[in-house]
Amino acid sequence: GAGVSQSPSNKVTEKGKDVELRCDPISGHTALYWYRQSLGQGLEFLIYFQGNSAPDKSGLPSDRFSAERTGGSVSTLTIQRTQQEDSAVYLCASSQNEGQGGETQYFGPGTRLLVL
């Protein structure tokens, strides 16, 4: 079946511009995660959506970052007034959250963002 998809695959933007990154999770998965992966670093958690609950935004690095998830499916991560330090690969993952904490995450291919 279809996996997690993300678009665009690559994005080059100028400092100060806004960008939107999209994630389509696996159908039926109630949990959706956004991570950021910088060169030589691990996966940095950004935000977590679970069903209709309020998202866990504890990982967002600044108020320039926001995300929403419409209809419990597609999610958009928005970065306003981009800075060069925002350059990274942004990964989306989804899982069937059955309330036990050991669910496998299914990752998308990522969006590689370069801020000039």
Added chain:
Amino acid sequence: AQSVSQHNHHVILSEAASLELGCNYSYGGTVNLFWYVQYPGQHLQLLLKYFSGDPLVKGIKGFEAEFIKSKFSFNLRKPSVQWSDTAEYFCAVSGGSYIPTFGRGTSLIVHP
């Protein structure tokens, strides 16, 4: 708070060598432990996970990991690596929340 430490950032081996990648976590309660792998040009995917039961977990492609609670460790092993095992390996832990914390990753290069 939970945290994960991967001791080896870069590992270079020859084919048929044995592999052990270290992973230690910090969390005082019940944990779920994961190893994910990212092959060149591919998505991150699950290699194996520990949820409960037998602390020796077997995954895909001949990999295994042992959960040693007293050492807060979940090391990844493979008795004989292949060139196709060249990849980035990430250890992750989820303790009190559904949000796994990932280590910095280990880059493995296997020479043919």
